Amino acid sequence: xxxxxxxxxxxxxxxxxxxxxxxxxxxxxxxxxxxxxxxxxxxxxxxxxxxxxxxxxxxxxxxxxxxxxxxxxxxxxxxxxxxxxxxxxxxxxxxxxxxxx
Amino acid sequence: xxxxxxxxxxxxxxxxxxxxxxxxxxxxxxxxxxxxxxxxxxxxxxxxxxxxxxxxxxxxxxxxxxxxxxxxxxxxxxxxxxxxxxxxxxxxxxxxxxxxx
DNA sequence: GCCGAGTTGTCAACTATTGACAAATATAGA
DNA sequence: TCTATATTTGTCAATAGTTGACAACTCGGC
Numbered sequence: 001x002x003x004x005x006x007x008x009x010x011x012x013x014x015x016x017x018x019x020x021x022x023x024x025x026x027x028x029x030x031x032x033x034x035x036x037x038x039x040x041x042x043x044x045x046x047x048x049x050x051x052x053x054x055x056x057x058x059x060x061x062x063x064x065x066x067x068x069x070x071x072x073x074x075x076x077x078x079x080x081x082x083x084x085x086x087x088x089x090x091x092x093x094x095x096x097x098x099x100x101x
Numbered sequence: 102x103x104x105x106x107x108x109x110x111x112x113x114x115x116x117x118x119x120x121x122x123x124x125x126x127x128x129x130x131x132x133x134x135x136x137x138x139x140x141x142x143x144x145x146x147x148x149x150x151x152x153x154x155x156x157x158x159x160x161x162x163x164x165x166x167x168x169x170x171x172x173x174x175x176x177x178x179x180x181x182x183x184x185x186x187x188x189x190x191x192x193x194x195x196x197x198x199x200x201x202x
Numbered sequence: 203g204c205c206g207a208g209t210t211g212t213c214a215a216c217t218a219t220t221g222a223c224a225a226a227t228a229t230a231g232a
Numbered sequence: 233t234c235t236a237t238a239t240t241t242g243t244c245a246a247t248a249g250t251t252g253a254c255a256a257c258t259c260g261g262c
Binding site: 002004015063064065066068069070071072073075077079081082083084085086088089090092093094096 | 103105131162165166167169170171172173174176177178180182183185186187188189191193194195197
């Protein structure tokens with residue numbers, strides 16, 4: 001599992017001198033669960049990101065970007081054609097974006 | 102569900118003048134299932150791609166790339182930060198690639 | 203040895219996915 | 233129009249995967 005996100009929130013938590021047991025309840029989970037999330041052993045739910053950025057006084061967009069990047073990475077890691085696929089996907093994204101506007 | 106892949110294999114199948122009922126059994130599925138796959142209503146398994154490219158006489162890499170692009174797109178569609186996330190993910194991919202070599 | 207912080211392992215409850223089938227809807231030719 | 237064939241739609245039980253919760257463990261420092 002990709003884990004730029006987990007590494008970052010651990011970093012932020014330590015910067016704020018917060019303990020797992022202090023943060024976990026705010027996310028409505030127990031300490032082991034948050035520990036696993038920070039180490040990328042368990043997935044984070046999208047809707048938990050704003051809560052986390054609030055608690056850790058971090059930029060919501062930064063965390064969301066890292067989280068998305070992790071999801072993308074999980075799809076293409078181990079794939080020889082990762083870069084090609086990324087190009088195709090990017091084209092699709094920009095096409096759809098244009099069509100909406 | 103993203104579906105560049107499905108559209109492409111339908112195109113290929115029709116080019117070869119093959120019917121759903123001819124192709125489906127080769128993939129060990131029934132006709133409705135393949136129909137749904139082609140219309141993006143059901144997911145395709147990674148391991149079915151080589152089989153499909155064999156049947157449809159298509160380039161394995163082309164199909165795999167489309168399939169991966171669909172997976173990526175599913176992750177970031179509806180996300181404002183799609184492009185940023187793609188950039189971060191791409192960086193990670195290339196970093197890891199370098200580390201392996 | 204004990205305590206606080208974090209980690210590891212397990213498991214039942216829940217959720218989601220799958221494959222399979224029947225039935226409905228095109229499509230085309232006689 | 234009737235019929236045959238191709239595709240699509242809808243449903244559902246079985247299975248697989250995920251989740252949350254907890255006990256037990258490790259690792260430091262005191």
